[in-house]
Amino acid sequence: MKPNIIVALLVGLVLGFVGGRVTGGPSTKAETKPAAAAAAPAGRRPVDPTVFKVPLDGSPSRGNPEALVTMVEFSDYECPFCSRANATVQKLEEDYGKKLRVVMRQNPLSFHARAKPAALAALAAGEQGKYWEMHEKLFANQKKLDDASLEQHAKDLGLDIAQWKASQEDPKLQAIIQKDQALAQQLGASGTPAFFINGRFLSGAQPIDNFKALIDEEYGKAEALVKGGVAARDVYAKIIEKGQEKAAPKAQPQQPAPSVRKIDVPAESPSFGPTTAKVTIVEWSDFECPYCSRAVPVLKQIKETYAKDVRVVFRHQPLPFHGSAKLAAEASEAAHEQGRFWEMHDKLFANQKALDRASLEKYAAELNLNVAKFKGALDSGKFKAKVEADSAAGSAVGANGTPTFFINGRELVGAQPFDSFKRVIDEEIAKADKLLAGGTKAEELYAKINAENVANAPAPAPAGAPAEPPVQKVEVGNAPVKGAANAPVTIVAFSDFECPFCGRVVPTLKQIEEQYQGKVKVAFKNQPLPMHANAKAAAAAALAAHEQGKFWEMHDKLFANQRALDRASLEKYAQELGLNSEKFKSALDSGKYAQQIEADSAEGSRLGANGTPTFFINGRTLVGAQPFDSFKRVIDEELKKAGGTVAGNK
Structure with missing residues (x-):
């Protein structure tokens, strides 16, 4: 796939997409939406008011069966964004207690080879009353979904292995997955994770505040039904009984004409x-x-x-x-x-x-x-x-x-x-x-x-002004910073040392540093993604180097050696940078930076930075390894607001 396509996907990651997820909710006719739907709490995107009829069909569920809010999730055990969303779901269950019921439906995506076997493993565990235990095992071990690992997970849970294996061969479980997938497609939730909260669609591993806003709204409506005489156990059925059974067809976006270029053919090329x-x-x-x-x-x-x-x-x-x-x-x-x-x-x-x-x-x-x-x-x-x-x-x-x-x-x-x-x-x-x-x-x-x-070749159609998320307050805090303290533009980067797209943006940030000397400062925050096994250790190593005044030197080392982020390599880089090796090793052994890394990651999730790299330029979101000109446009606009001069006019 083309990296520019991949960058577009990364944009989707953070703004409601994801590796396997679809941005936005199912489209509906504009005239069916109440005018009030356009409003949303500050900083949050509005959620379509359409209620969909999402049956439960005996799917695995946990929580109070009389809860006034039911959240149905369509998920994929190999999808890293589903894993991230699972942590959000756990926190929601903790915060809402008996007010929230969670129902799980399967949507293993075709390009995740181990997603369907994992779904079968979970459903087979459910036959022995251990669905949710296997569910958590799978999300905690996304790199271990091969047959041998799945069997080990089953053993760890004390399952009858012979019965568990036989259950996976049962056509009944295959049929459940097929039915769940068909329903997801019917509802317009073709990617993962996808949530229906009392029938209203929320797509992707969004910040927890977005979930809470919708849950609170739906809880208020459900309480009104109970006060009106509806039994709590009947609330969900009552809410969805007149719901929409299918997502309205989405208008197909007009595809841009393919590029036409002057292409040279070197004589020496094969x-x-x-x-x-x-x-x-x-x-x-x-x-x-x-x-x-x-x-x-x-x-x-x-x-x-x-x-x-x-x-x-x-x-x-x-x-x-x-x-x-x-x-x-x-x-x-x-x-x-x-x-x-x-x-x-x-x-x-x-x-x-x-x-x-x-x-x-x-x-x-x-x-x-x-x-x-x-x-x-x-x-x-x-x-x-x-x-x-x-x-x-x-x-x-x-x-x-x-x-x-x-x-x-x-x-x-x-x-x-x-x-x-x-x-x-x-x-x-x-x-x-x-x-x-x-x-x-x-x-x-x-x-x-x-x-x-x-x-x-036809001239490209002028692009409409892209929608931009609201400006958010993003604190620098104790993050490593490079650039003038009083610079009018602050870029806060949420990044992952093992992410190849984060590595690609390093030269762009150096170009920004060169062209906007004194006008831009860059703060680095850690957002190690769960599918990158060495990302947390690398983040800790960078902060250990920061403690000795060498963060940015270690930052460059790590991005230059993304294939070698094991412990021995990290110690080697510390030596090459002239750090106090014993102090560096001790910092890693003690786990002293784990809390800061977790705090960075949580802050990124709260702000909507669910993928890497994500940048906040004076609080304005820019997602992915975008070219210099994309940064320049936003930086120049911010400098004009501050009364500064733009690049090239220093």
Whole structure:
């Protein structure tokens, strides 16, 4: 997937989305909403007043069956945002006691391979009266959802393992999951976590205050029903009896036209197909990217179908969070030097889990390459510059993610099916035939048709002003700070040292520091995500370095070495920075920073920073590893408010 797409997803994470979650609630006709629905407590987004008919159907529940508020959750045990929301649910149960009942329904998402087995494991535990115990086990151990781990969890809970295994094979449990998933889709809750509070939809791992606002509102309505004579046990049924059974169809957003770019084709880049082909496809790819591997059979089909009419050119875009991608790219170029690029290309994509140096050398031997020459090329780094040049060229034309294709300059993003390529290829062949009939030489065809495509591309539609969350009060507190104390703009970053997107924004923050000297200060707060096993330890290490006056030096070390955040590596970095190693180790051993890290994380959640990185620029939210210009726009607006000057006018 493209990183810019991923950043958009991260925006969704924090503003109501998430890895698997859908932003916002189901759409309804505007005329059905009371005017009062537009209002919401300060700092909170309004919740759609529509009540949905969400049956309970004997789903696992806990809490008072006569509670006046029932919260039905659709969840996925492999979804990290569901895990985070589970902590919120636990706190709500603690705070509301007998006023709140929680009901769980299953929605294992298709791209979480272990989510459905985990759901079956929980339901099977429920057959022995231990659903909720397994529920908590699964969320506490999201990295351990393989079959052996699930069985160990069952043993830990004292289940009858033979019975538990037999229950998982029972078609009844499969049917429950299918029914829950169908209901979620019907209600417009296609992602996770999704909540229906007395039938009203609240999407995602939102701050606890958003839950409480809706629960309090619904509790007041339920109390009125009880005062009117409705028995407490009948309140939920009464509330949803006239509820909407299906979400109204959502209007499909107009898709922006794909980019059209002038795309150069370096003579040394690997390719197949004639150089005078009517259509040239330039691909930016990453040998460790699973989506790129899915495109391989499609490209083979293109080669077979359009042998004389299509040329495919391969360029490198190893993504920073794929640790073996750069070396694999260099290995493919070393094979290209010996005339075997495409054979190595296929080897690498067929073995994406084994791209270490030893494996690469093994593939070279299997392809009968001159292995000594191959090793020498890798040892010398002779193809590093080529790989980096490809990557830079890809970024320059918007191919920041993989795979990205340009068909005669027309962008096609992702591992799309053959028919998506065929439609564009056929259109381009028709254009090429006209140019050739008009006298264009075959060797000039690509340059001419690419230029015409760029010239004829529709201008992008002007973007509407994006909705922006309300400005919030964000305290710096005891966070590490860099920049002038009296700077008119303060950026508070909530970040995670193991998050690749957080790593990408480090150069942007350095650029801000350089261009806004004295005008901007940056405060760092920790938001270690539950799916990043080393993030909390790294956060503690950074604060231990801060205690010795070296936070930002450790900050840079950690982001430069995101694949090595184990305890031994953290101690090594402390030595490299000249810290007092004993004091550093003692700080980590004592857990003295655990409370500060938890406080940072809780504050981030309260403010809506449920994903990383999230920035508050004078209290204004900016989500994700966005480019410098996105920061610049907000910073310049804030400087104008303060009567300051903007970047470039110092």
